[in-house]
Amino acid sequence: MNLDSEAIRSAAREAVLEITSRALKEGQKLVSSGLIDSLSILRLITLLEKKLQLSIPPETLQPEDFDDLDLIVETVKRVAVPAH
């Protein structure tokens, strides 16, 4: 899928704000810093799918794939498929 990095970044920022009520800064760690737990990662995935209109198959993912903005962009680009 050809996805725009900035769109993913922006969707991820909005999703994290929705989950934690805190703005996500560039380079800030989400999972390894304990800011969000594995259940919040599941919510993050659902919100990203909704905002970006795509599907993120979870089979090959681990929470650390969503540890910061760069990793979220890389992960979404790697695994996302068009929404059904």
Added chain:
Amino acid sequence: MQLNSLSYLIFLSAAVVVYWLLPHRFRRGFVLAASLVFYATWGIAFVTVPVVVCLLVYAGSRLTLSDTGRARLWMWLGIFCATAILVFFKYREFLLLSMMPVASWFTGHTYSFARTVALPMGISFYTFEAIAFFTDIRQGRVKKVGFIDLLLFFLFWPNVMCGPIVRARELVPQLQFRFGFEPRFVFEGTDRVIWGLVQKNVVANILGIWVDKGFAASTAAPSTVDSWFLAIAFGLQIYFDFAGYSNIAIGAARLLGVTLPENFRQPYHAATPADFWSRWHMTLSRWIRDYLFFPINAKWKGAAFPLYLSMLGVMGLVGLWHGAGWNFILWGLLHGAYLVLFRMYEAVKGEGASVAPSSFTTALWRVLTLIGVTTAWVLFRAPNLNKVSAILTSMFARHTMTAAYSQTFYLITVAVALFCAVEPLLMRTLAEIEERAGLEGPSLFRIVGRPIAYFLGLLLFMLFDEHNAQFIYSQF
């Protein structure tokens, strides 16, 4: 060879000196040889078990990488075989004992079997590392790893006994030992090893003497005061025991220039039941999260019923991992129930409601978490369910205020609990003092004074201590 023994200190010191004197190209071979010798001190025959697991992982991972059409099958077959070896050594007796009454009920015969198979050291830990390795290979997180690298990964002596549970992608690159010598490796490593020895040999072992007596006592109805003290003392003992072991393991690896992940972060300061598991045995929690909890719940997108069911199931398995007994399973299930209740509360009140700063709810959750964790330790430690029942009844239902143990026991328990309570404040204050005095970084006190102070105190204790109890987690 126990990690808190004088013989291990001699082994470690000699190994570290030889390691840094050797040219780089010989270091890998030397650490592997030292790891094999260390493992063999528990019984030469036992060395075959991690070697067989390693052969299995090596062959399975090669097939997973080369036979891409059946990669999933090879991964699951590998995980099944590694788990089967663990079940054979650790759960065989438990399964047979649990099934015998059922078999007897059906057939009318009485069954018995001889208990002959001992538990190879660290098998629960390297089996989890093997399962993670298969998953990471399948997910493309780890590339091809050579047999010797893999053997070194599984047998690396600092953490082979009871973790920290590491992932190949964080340890294998370090096991090339391409570091040049830096004095900070010695200072940091020595500091951690000696602090770990103090935690284990001084605090945990002293508490352990009373805890062992208390849980073994035949008193039918211990008093409320004694039951609470016993539960608190065991909670402190197991924390100092395992945190002490972890510090020795992390410090020993640091002496070789290797960084292992942390295992504890002041767990009794947890704000919620979920927070407790992000502070207690952190590398096990990470493994559970990455290889069990997340994959299960990702399939269901975190839906409530599967989520609660998986919390109970996964925590039941965590209990079973700690020991082949119903008390461990119940301990895990109780923690699972705490997590479910907490999640239900969050679902109603909104995420983060329990950790809102300076609120009554925050304080309440802290207290409830501490009480819950302490109560659960009774299930973990008591020798049988009758004892569990007697202690829990005294703690919560039938209140009697007599104190039957020696005054020293109560005083030491209170002193250690107070230390735990002020530990974060103590650490912050020390850091601030050092910063104000311009002593941040490798100050003379940090790199020389502190290790020497620990060591002198410890040496005295070790020379006169005949107790030399083994690590609680080495039984898992």
